[in-house]
Amino acid sequence: MRHIISILMENESGALSRVAGLFSARGYNIESLTVAPTEDPTLSRLTLVTRGSDQVIEQITKQLNKLVDVVKLLDLTEHRHIEREMMLIKLKVQDADQRAEVMRMAEIFRGHIIDVSAATYVVELTGDSDKLDAFVESMSHFEVIEVVRSGVMGIARGDVALKL
Amino acid sequence: MELTGAEIFVRCLQEENVDTLFGYPGGSVLHIYDALYRQDKVEHILVRHEQAAVHAAEGYAKSTNRPGVVLVTSGPGATNAVTGIADAYMDSVPLVVFSGQVPTSLIGNDAFQEVDTVGITRPCVKHNFLVKDVKDLATTIKKAFYVATTGRPGPVVVDIPKDITADKCEFQYPRSIKMRSYNPTVKGHPGQIRRAVDLILSARQPVIYSGGGVILSNASRSLTELTRLLNYPITNTLMGLGAYPSSDKQFIGMLGMHGTYEANMAMHHADVLIAIGARFDDRVTGNIEKFCPNARIVHVDVDPASISKNVKVDVPIVGQVDSVLKAMIKEIKAGERRPDPEPLENWWKQIDEWRSMDCLKYDRDSELIKPQYVLETLHRLTQGDAFVTSDVGQHQMWTAQFYGFDKPNRWINSGGLGTMGFGLPAAIGTQLAHRDETVVCVTGEASIQMCIQELSTALQYHLPIKVVALNNRYMGMVRQWQEFFYQGRYAMSYMDALPDFVQLAEAYGHVGMRIESPGDVEGALKEALDMKDRLVFMDFITDQSENVYPMIPAGAGQNEMILL
Numbered sequence: 001m002r003h004i005i006s007i008l009m010e011n012e013s014g015a016l017s018r019v020a021g022l023f024s025a026r027g028y029n030i031e032s033l034t035v036a037p038t039e040d041p042t043l044s045r046l047t048l049v050t051r052g053s054d055q056v057i058e059q060i061t062k063q064l065n066k067l068v069d070v071v072k073l074l075d076l077t078e079h080r081h082i083e084r085e086m087m088l089i090k091l092k093v094q095d096a097d098q099r100a101e102v103m104r105m106a107e108i109f110r111g112h113i114i115d116v117s118a119a120t121y122v123v124e125l126t127g128d129s130d131k132l133d134a135f136v137e138s139m140s141h142f143e144v145i146e147v148v149r150s151g152v153m154g155i156a157r158g159d160v161a162l163k164l
Numbered sequence: 165m166e167l168t169g170a171e172i173f174v175r176c177l178q179e180e181n182v183d184t185l186f187g188y189p190g191g192s193v194l195h196i197y198d199a200l201y202r203q204d205k206v207e208h209i210l211v212r213h214e215q216a217a218v219h220a221a222e223g224y225a226k227s228t229n230r231p232g233v234v235l236v237t238s239g240p241g242a243t244n245a246v247t248g249i250a251d252a253y254m255d256s257v258p259l260v261v262f263s264g265q266v267p268t269s270l271i272g273n274d275a276f277q278e279v280d281t282v283g284i285t286r287p288c289v290k291h292n293f294l295v296k297d298v299k300d301l302a303t304t305i306k307k308a309f310y311v312a313t314t315g316r317p318g319p320v321v322v323d324i325p326k327d328i329t330a331d332k333c334e335f336q337y338p339r340s341i342k343m344r345s346y347n348p349t350v351k352g353h354p355g356q357i358r359r360a361v362d363l364i365l366s367a368r369q370p371v372i373y374s375g376g377g378v379i380l381s382n383a384s385r386s387l388t389e390l391t392r393l394l395n396y397p398i399t400n401t402l403m404g405l406g407a408y409p410s411s412d413k414q415f416i417g418m419l420g421m422h423g424t425y426e427a428n429m430a431m432h433h434a435d436v437l438i439a440i441g442a443r444f445d446d447r448v449t450g451n452i453e454k455f456c457p458n459a460r461i462v463h464v465d466v467d468p469a470s471i472s473k474n475v476k477v478d479v480p481i482v483g484q485v486d487s488v489l490k491a492m493i494k495e496i497k498a499g500e501r502r503p504d505p506e507p508l509e510n511w512w513k514q515i516d517e518w519r520s521m522d523c524l525k526y527d528r529d530s531e532l533i534k535p536q537y538v539l540e541t542l543h544r545l546t547q548g549d550a551f552v553t554s555d556v557g558q559h560q561m562w563t564a565q566f567y568g569f570d571k572p573n574r575w576i577n578s579g580g581l582g583t584m585g586f587g588l589p590a591a592i593g594t595q596l597a598h599r600d601e602t603v604v605c606v607t608g609e610a611s612i613q614m615c616i617q618e619l620s621t622a623l624q625y626h627l628p629i630k631v632v633a634l635n636n637r638y639m640g641m642v643r644q645w646q647e648f649f650y651q652g653r654y655a656m657s658y659m660d661a662l663p664d665f666v667q668l669a670e671a672y673g674h675v676g677m678r679i680e681s682p683g684d685v686e687g688a689l690k691e692a693l694d695m696k697d698r699l700v701f702m703d704f705i706t707d708q709s710e711n712v713y714p715m716i717p718a719g720a721g722q723n724e725m726i727l728l
């Protein structure tokens with residue numbers, strides 16, 4: 001099962017490598033990882049996507065909790081939640097038809113074209129990972145020059161919150 | 165008044181009541197050594213290799229349940245300490261290890277004797293710190309001791325750049341510490357404790373399986389009280405030996421790969437397993453698929469990550485062993501209910517039948533010295549009261565099997581990492597913590613050579629350790645596996661070109677003895693034990709072909725033991 005785990009941890013140098021190191025040392029897989037300080041500058045929020053059986057996920061959350069820098073965590077997949085990822089994708093556009101098609105597709109996916117050059121467009125898109133995958137898929141007959149994805153972040157719906 | 169970082173360091177150790185510091189100097193810690201020189205509350209023990217400093221601190225910690233403290237220099241000092249740190253991590257030993265670091269301004273420049281100590285040690289510490297400002301030094305040290313000694317204990321590394329030890333600030337030692345990200349659970353959940361007691365009292369074929377956590381939690385008395393109250397059989401892991409008196413009739417021996425037949429058979433047939441401060445290590449479970457097929461399991465452990473890691477348990481209780489056991493005893497005593505005596509009696513009959521196999525038997529009439537005989541004799545002569553450290557190999561298993569430990573904190577060995585070289589430095593730390601007690605280091609001719617240089621430390625500090633070397637001219641444990649599983653192809657397990665240990669001991673200023681016949685064993689041990697103020701190195705030339713029995717081969721179930 002795919003899980004999205006959100007972690008609040010001390011915003012200290014080295015804290016991130018403790019999390020990353022834990023995953024490699026214990027052979028857990030990590031699909032994506034995003035991290036940034038929160039409104040409280042002493043805390044960072046890290047979101048990671050991992051896969052594993054229930055037993056593995058239980059060990060992962062226990063081992064994460066055991067890290068001294070980890071203050072609190074929440075397995076978002078256990079709650080109703082919203083998942084978002086941002087993508088920047090640079091496409092080669094050679095003629096007016098292609099430009100029109102990219103614009104149309106971007107609109108359908110509620111994306112924006114944020115950079116234009118003679119032969120390229122950069123599209124910005126947010127959504128859950130499936131949606132981003134679908135967009136890349138639908139651009140398959142274009143030449144994709146670069147894809148940059150932020151990794152997943154998420155937040156629980158309603159009253160559930162990961163805060164101190 | 166403002167103090168330098170080095171002075172603050174020393175004051176912090178004093179505040180923590182550290183009486184012994186194991187270390188080795190070098191460039192980045194010279195300010196600290198200078199501050200140590202100018203005081204006399206903390207005794208610094210100079211080892212001969214940093215690995216030994218850590219093992220010595222482990223011996224100190226394991227034999228006292230107080231944190232062991234180490235100081236090493238940057239670079240090679242820190243890397244030499246890593247084996248010891250990893251060892252302490254695996255066995256949950258509370259240690260605070262201080263390492264020097266290059267000055268802050270040089271970090272990252274590949275400076276002389278720079279290594280990323282925090283990075284290198286990260287996977288084998290409970291936590292580590294790099295101090296970046298002298299103002300943080302005292303608080304960091306306070307945190308280090310707090311984290312190392314609470315919850316599931318473990319090693320904490322504090323890396324201190326040289327400039328921090330020269331910088332000055334006001335010294336104030338925090339009285340207490342709170343960390344929002346670290347709150348170990350102490351008390352077990354009352355509802356879970358009740359559920360556990362219910363299950364425990366309903367058992368017909370129970371086994372108590374207790375481990376190192378009981379010793380770490382100072383819970384030996386509570387464990388003994390609960391076990392006697394229930395009249396249930398109890399087995400200990402290698403790390404848990406001594407937590408329950410092994411001379412007691414309810415004790416069925418160690419379990420696991422080299423555990424007794426009765427302990428492993430009882431585990432296999434148990435209907436309720438009461439796991440206390442033990443972590444279901446693979447040396448204990450054997451093949452997980454075949455482990456305790458009929459048992460419902462209660463597990464008491466302070467580390468939630470230990471619970472249901474290898475084996476799914478039915479009633480988990482997160483908490484300190486001692487407080488949980490006390491709560492259980494109270495709960496049982498408050499109620500009327502007691503274990504059903506009839507099935508229990510049958511269970512004991514069955515266990516006694518397994519016991520009568522006498523799985524630890526060995527040839528007592530041999531012309532050659534049997535290692536088991538040496539250890540039995542040692543036990544008799546010391547009345548089972550010595551502190552015994554060991555190295556790693558067959559001699560370690562025989563010590564566990566034959567030196568019946570009746571008290572906790574007396575058996576000091578490397579279980580999780582299995583570090584050859586542990587024994588002698590651990591004996592040094594143990595003897596320093598218990599100046600007037602008998603401290604014995606049981607070792608093999610291969611293991612002892614991994615930290616033999618510490619004979620010099622023992623001389624410097626007048627430590628009258630008794631080294632019992634069971635010299636089989638083999639890496640016996642390796643040879644045994646090669647005999648059983650590689651058709652006797654003894655690749656590299658023969659110890660060739662051995663030194664003359666008697667002369668070697670003498671060269672280091674100690675007493676050496678060589679014992680070659682069974683008739684001389686008792687006399688030699690007596691003589692050595694009577695030399696109260698000398699280290700005696702006893703080189704017992706033992707039967708080369710002796711194997712450790714019983715044995716559960718890798719991948720087998722607990723009921724599939726190889727017996728002699």
Ligand SMILES: Cc1cc2nc3c(=O)[nH]c(=O)nc-3n(C[C@H](O)[C@H](O)[C@H](O)COP(=O)(O)OP(=O)(O)OC[C@H]3O[C@@H](n4cnc5c(N)ncnc54)[C@H](O)[C@@H]3O)c2cc1C
Pocket residue numbers: 254255256315316317374375376377378380381400401402403404418419420421422423440441442443444445447448464465466467470483484485486556557560561578579580581582583641
């Ligand atoms: C050559 C060799 C052979 C071996 N053969 C065997 C064998 O036959 N049998 C055997 O048993 N071992 C054997 N071992 C040792 C084995 O590798 C493990 O080290 C050992 O089994 C672990 O013991 P333990 O389960 O008691 O755990 P420990 O490593 O002692 O861990 C303690 C557990 O208690 C918990 N704990 C700690 N403090 C507290 C507290 N205050 N309150 C509550 N819980 C706490 C910890 O979280 C942990 O889960 C062998 C080792 C070697 C080197």
Ligand SMILES: Cc1ncc(C[n+]2csc(CCOP(=O)(O)OP(=O)(O)O)c2C)c(N)n1
Pocket residue numbers: 555556557558559560582583584585607608609610611612634636638639640641642
């Ligand atoms: C540092 C280290 N290297 C290798 C091993 C693997 N090993 C385990 S036991 C053993 C042999 C130990 O020989 P000895 O000390 O003579 O003890 P014996 O088994 O003969 O009693 C070896 C090499 C280890 N445990 N530790």
Ligand SMILES: [Mg+2]
Pocket residue numbers: 557608609610634635636637638639640
């Ligand atoms: Mg040997």
